[in-house]
Amino acid sequence: xxxxxxxxxxxxxxxxxxxxxxxxxxxxxxxxxxxxxxxxxxxxxxxxxxxxxxxxxxxxxxxxxxxxxxxxxxxxxxxxxxxxxxxxxxxxxxxxxxxxxxxxxxxxxxxxxxxxxxxxxxxxxxxxxxxxxxxxxxxxxxxxxxxxxxxxxxxxxxxxxxxxxxxxxxxxxxxxxxxxxxxxxxxxxxxxxxxxxxxxxxxxxxxxxxxxxxxxxxxxxxxxxxxxxxxxxxxxxxxx
Numbered sequence: 001x002x003x004x005x006x007x008x009x010x011x012x013x014x015x016x017x018x019x020x021x022x023x024x025x026x027x028x029x030x031x032x033x034x035x036x037x038x039x040x041x042x043x044x045x046x047x048x049x050x051x052x053x054x055x056x057x058x059x060x061x062x063x064x065x066x067x068x069x070x071x072x073x074x075x076x077x078x079x080x081x082x083x084x085x086x087x088x089x090x091x092x093x094x095x096x097x098x099x100x101x102x103x104x105x106x107x108x109x110x111x112x113x114x115x116x117x118x119x120x121x122x123x124x125x126x127x128x129x130x131x132x133x134x135x136x137x138x139x140x141x142x143x144x145x146x147x148x149x150x151x152x153x154x155x156x157x158x159x160x161x162x163x164x165x166x167x168x169x170x171x172x173x174x175x176x177x178x179x180x181x182x183x184x185x186x187x188x189x190x191x192x193x194x195x196x197x198x199x200x201x202x203x204x205x206x207x208x209x210x211x212x213x214x215x216x217x218x219x220x221x222x223x224x225x226x227x228x229x230x231x232x233x234x235x236x237x238x239x240x
Contacts, residue, residue: 009076017159021054030060032188044106051113055083073098099126111137115162124178134232141165143224171228180232191225
């Protein structure tokens with residue numbers, strides 16, 4: 001049964017607010033993912049993305065690893081119509097969830113998804129059941145500037161469907177509490193790298209650059225404009 005929060009993706013509300021399904025951000029995200037996997041010496045032969053939207057991110061990631069297969073999953077019929085145009089024999093798209101099925105991938109990705117789901121703990125655990133490694137990209141909405149201004153958080157909820165708001169510490173704690181080991185993590189500077197879109201974003205990018213150089217964690221907590229890319233795997237049982 002569809003819940004009120006999932007209904008926006010089933011009925012087309014999300015597409016109405018985001019007609020390109022954030023496809024223009026896909027090359028930036030895929031480039032960061034490829035860089036992290038290369039630095040971790042991880043070359044997945046099978047990749048899935050849960051909540052793949054238009055399918056552009058997994059298409060680019062899968063292309064970066066010749067011989068790998070890709071599977072994208074999304075519950076939105078509108079997203080499935082968009083992603084189906086990218087399907088090839090080695091890149092498949094599925095309308096629905098992969099969870100609870102006998103599926104296994106070398107890498108399971110959730111790129112800007114966990115903040116949308118009703119139970120992020122169950123989601124992270126389910127992702128670990130289908131992927132030997134997991135990759136999360138998580139927006140860090142909870143920062144001093146956003147809280148003080150108020151509207152960035154409410155806009156994130158009404159326009160792009162964020163129902164959970166993270167900072168780095170709470171995001172990492174959630175993943176660890178789900179039994180995942182942090183392989184590597186890094187901040188991703190979306191407000192800086194995407195600052196060309198408006199003059200206001202270009203103006204705000206400079207203070208963020210300077211502040212980050214002076215103190216990365218403090219600047220992210222205070223000014224925001226960053227997300228967190230995290231590569232995980234299931235933690236080994238104690239004593240093993």
